[in-house]
Amino acid sequence: MGPILMVMENGEAGFTDSSKELVAKARELADTLGTSSVAVGFGPDAESHLRHLPVDRGIAVSNPELSQYNPLAYEKALSKILEDNQPFLTLIPNTTMGMDLGAGVAARRSLPLVAYCSELTVEGRDVVATSQVFAGKLMAEIALPESGAVITVVPGAWSIDTGSGDPEVSVTSVEISQAMNILQTIEPEKGDVDITKADILISVGRGIESPDNLPMAEELAEAIGGVVSCSRPVVDAGWLPKARQVGKSGQTVKPKLYMAFGISGAPEHQQGMRDADLIIAVNTDENASIMDIAHYGTTVDMLELMPALTERLRGE
Amino acid sequence: MRIAVLMKSVPDLVEDIALDEDSGQVLFDEMTYVPSEWDDQALEEALLIKEESGAEVTAVTVDTGDSDNILFTALAKGADHAVKLVGDYDPSLTNRRRAQIFADYLRDQAFDLVLSGVQAIDDIDGQVPGLVAGIMGWPHASVVTEVHSKDKGVVLRQEYAGGLVAEIEASTPLVIGIQAARKPPRYASIAKVRQVAKTQQIEEVEAESPDVPTLAVRRFYKPVASGHAEMIDGDVEEVASRIIEILQERNLLRR
Ligand SMILES: Cc1cc2nc3c(=O)[nH]c(=O)nc-3n(C[C@H](O)[C@H](O)[C@H](O)COP(=O)(O)OP(=O)(O)OC[C@H]3O[C@@H](n4cnc5c(N)ncnc54)[C@H](O)[C@@H]3O)c2cc1C
Numbered sequence: 001m002g003p004i005l006m007v008m009e010n011g012e013a014g015f016t017d018s019s020k021e022l023v024a025k026a027r028e029l030a031d032t033l034g035t036s037s038v039a040v041g042f043g044p045d046a047e048s049h050l051r052h053l054p055v056d057r058g059i060a061v062s063n064p065e066l067s068q069y070n071p072l073a074y075e076k077a078l079s080k081i082l083e084d085n086q087p088f089l090t091l092i093p094n095t096t097m098g099m100d101l102g103a104g105v106a107a108r109r110s111l112p113l114v115a116y117c118s119e120l121t122v123e124g125r126d127v128v129a130t131s132q133v134f135a136g137k138l139m140a141e142i143a144l145p146e147s148g149a150v151i152t153v154v155p156g157a158w159s160i161d162t163g164s165g166d167p168e169v170s171v172t173s174v175e176i177s178q179a180m181n182i183l184q185t186i187e188p189e190k191g192d193v194d195i196t197k198a199d200i201l202i203s204v205g206r207g208i209e210s211p212d213n214l215p216m217a218e219e220l221a222e223a224i225g226g227v228v229s230c231s232r233p234v235v236d237a238g239w240l241p242k243a244r245q246v247g248k249s250g251q252t253v254k255p256k257l258y259m260a261f262g263i264s265g266a267p268e269h270q271q272g273m274r275d276a277d278l279i280i281a282v283n284t285d286e287n288a289s290i291m292d293i294a295h296y297g298t299t300v301d302m303l304e305l306m307p308a309l310t311e312r313l314r315g316e
Numbered sequence: 317m318r319i320a321v322l323m324k325s326v327p328d329l330v331e332d333i334a335l336d337e338d339s340g341q342v343l344f345d346e347m348t349y350v351p352s353e354w355d356d357q358a359l360e361e362a363l364l365i366k367e368e369s370g371a372e373v374t375a376v377t378v379d380t381g382d383s384d385n386i387l388f389t390a391l392a393k394g395a396d397h398a399v400k401l402v403g404d405y406d407p408s409l410t411n412r413r414r415a416q417i418f419a420d421y422l423r424d425q426a427f428d429l430v431l432s433g434v435q436a437i438d439d440i441d442g443q444v445p446g447l448v449a450g451i452m453g454w455p456h457a458s459v460v461t462e463v464h465s466k467d468k469g470v471v472l473r474q475e476y477a478g479g480l481v482a483e484i485e486a487s488t489p490l491v492i493g494i495q496a497a498r499k500p501p502r503y504a505s506i507a508k509v510r511q512v513a514k515t516q517q518i519e520e521v522e523a524e525s526p527d528v529p530t531l532a533v534r535r536f537y538k539p540v541a542s543g544h545a546e547m548i549d550g551d552v553e554e555v556a557s558r559i560i561e562i563l564q565e566r567n568l569l570r571r
């Protein structure tokens with residue numbers, strides 16, 4: 001059986017947490033299945049970072065340009081590594097990199113792709129993957145074929161291995177095509193408020209229906225001493241600035257109180273708020289995924305509840 | 317510039333997913349379908365590119381039974397052509413097979429850009445843009461929020477965690493997965509769509525069912541949540557009072 005390979009993503013300081021979360025699981029699978037674990041890193045620092053990981057082997061693609069994700073160059077390099085190493089499983093964090101690279105490389109190598117994977121277990125002779133589908137409303141249980149698969153793993157699925165190792169690291173490089181160049185990296189705009197610092201967030205989703213209803217949320221936030229945040233569609237619609245967005249492609253928050261109004265609780269949203277101390281969800285759909293992680297829930301109309309709460313808070 | 321926009325519909329998440337809990341199978345025929353929201357974003361970005369620098373936009377679907385409305389809506393919004401890939405397909409068509417059908421069609425066409433939604437929520441591998449690109453051997457970038465035509469290619473923005481953005485220059489041909497268009501998708505009135513359905517044609521192209529790598533899904537099931545919200549019942553006034561009580565108990569109110 002081929003190795004369990006994992007692709008490490010670069011962050012501000014070394015590999016990101018979501019890639020380090022792959023390590024312990026990859027090693028556990030490799031041990032159980034009697035194969036080896038191999039970590040792949042990119043950029044000039046990858047070699048030194050890989051040298052400390054508790055894996056059997058490291059492969060560093062050392063081009064200086066590749067400390068940053070480049071879709072074309074990463075795919076070219078990873079396709080070659082897969083061809084040379086014939087891994088049984090290739091694990092990639094289900095981040096922008098994973099959603100892009102995972103699909104591309106799976107198709108290039110004629111391998112099946114399992115995205116949004118949240119668990120991998122060995123059952124007898126089978127390796128079974130669990131994947132979130134229908135925006136987290138259902139899970140799929142998949143027995144992986146012996147011929148292998150590419151798997152993108154949701155951040156937070158497993159805990160980080162704090163151990164260290166001393167793997168042998170081979171260093172390679174890839175010819176970088178001029179067909180795709182990174183021109184610049186742009187930091188997100190800092191908003192007027194920092195939602196990551198707020199104790200109370202009044203968070204609105206698509207259930208707000210129209211920007212005309214936003215003052216309702218603002219008034220409630222003011223009355224309770226909190227700040228308005230939101231889900232992605234509210235930002236995409238141009239109703240609130242990007243700095244207010246909670247989730248995978250927004251901010252990760254951990255307030256004392258998170259009130260989710262008209263937010264369904266897609267995995268990408270949950271990723272940014274599930275660790276809040278107290279979550280109260282207001283959603284007319286009692287089966288919305290947000291109810292699975294909220295402490296309290298109610299199915300009344302948010303557009304009626306917000307003013308009712310504001311009135312009470314002001315009246316006291 | 318010739319742009320293809322790959323589109324599909326997905327089950328409406330506002331309704332329950334039809335699941336046969338005994339067999340663990342999703343009952344694809346028993347659900348209501350809506351256009352995949354990210355494909356709608358992809359169409360919008362294509363139309364914005366057309367308005368900005370000129371382009372010919374073709375909306376493409378695989379016919380799983382309800383493509384006409386998507387295609388006529390795309391035409392009503394400003395797409396130049398609509399293509400329906402027809403064969404013996406139904407809504408349970410996997411994304412991998414769909415990607416292969418798209419790729420087999422696109423390979424023979426002279427498109428410069430292929431746009432599609434960043435993901436479709438109805439499968440274990442909904443990342444159609446990367447799949448289509450990988451099959452064709454084209455470069456691609458997904459989770460993109462803005463595309464402008466420039467010289468012989470495009471400049472696009474790829475978005476990462478926390479809203480960090482990379483500006484990337486890429487030559488065509490290229491496949492792009494759209495997370496969000498620069499502007500919210502435009503609206504086409506039902507009257508306009510009806511009118512277009514009377515005056516414009518959908519091109520039908522026969523598409524054979526290809527062999528693709530497959531996965532054996534043992535079962536689908538509802539997630540067993542580690543907990544569930546304690547539901548607060550009653551009318552709006554009762555619920556508001558109870559929430560205030562909870563916040564008071566937890567010292568979350570200023571007074
Ligand atoms: C790569 C990627 C990154 C992403 N990043 C993020 C991210 O950072 N943050 C994020 O939020 N999303 C993100 N998403 C999008 C995510 O997948 C969902 O589409 C999004 O979270 C849905 O937002 P929502 O819950 O507001 O809308 P919906 O899913 O449409 O939910 C609206 C909810 O409101 C309820 N509702 C409607 N009317 C009322 C009413 N009057 N009263 C009470 N309830 C009502 C409905 O029942 C429904 O459950 C990302 C997606 C991708 C692919």
Ligand SMILES: Nc1ncnc2c1ncn2[C@@H]1O[C@H](COP(=O)(O)O)[C@@H](O)[C@H]1O
Nearest residue numbers: 075076079175176177178179453454455
């Ligand atoms: N495994 C691969 N991964 C990504 N791109 C590849 C791969 N193999 C070939 N290519 C193509 O290589 C081209 C760039 O070639 P070059 O300029 O020679 O580096 C791009 O257009 C890619 O489509």
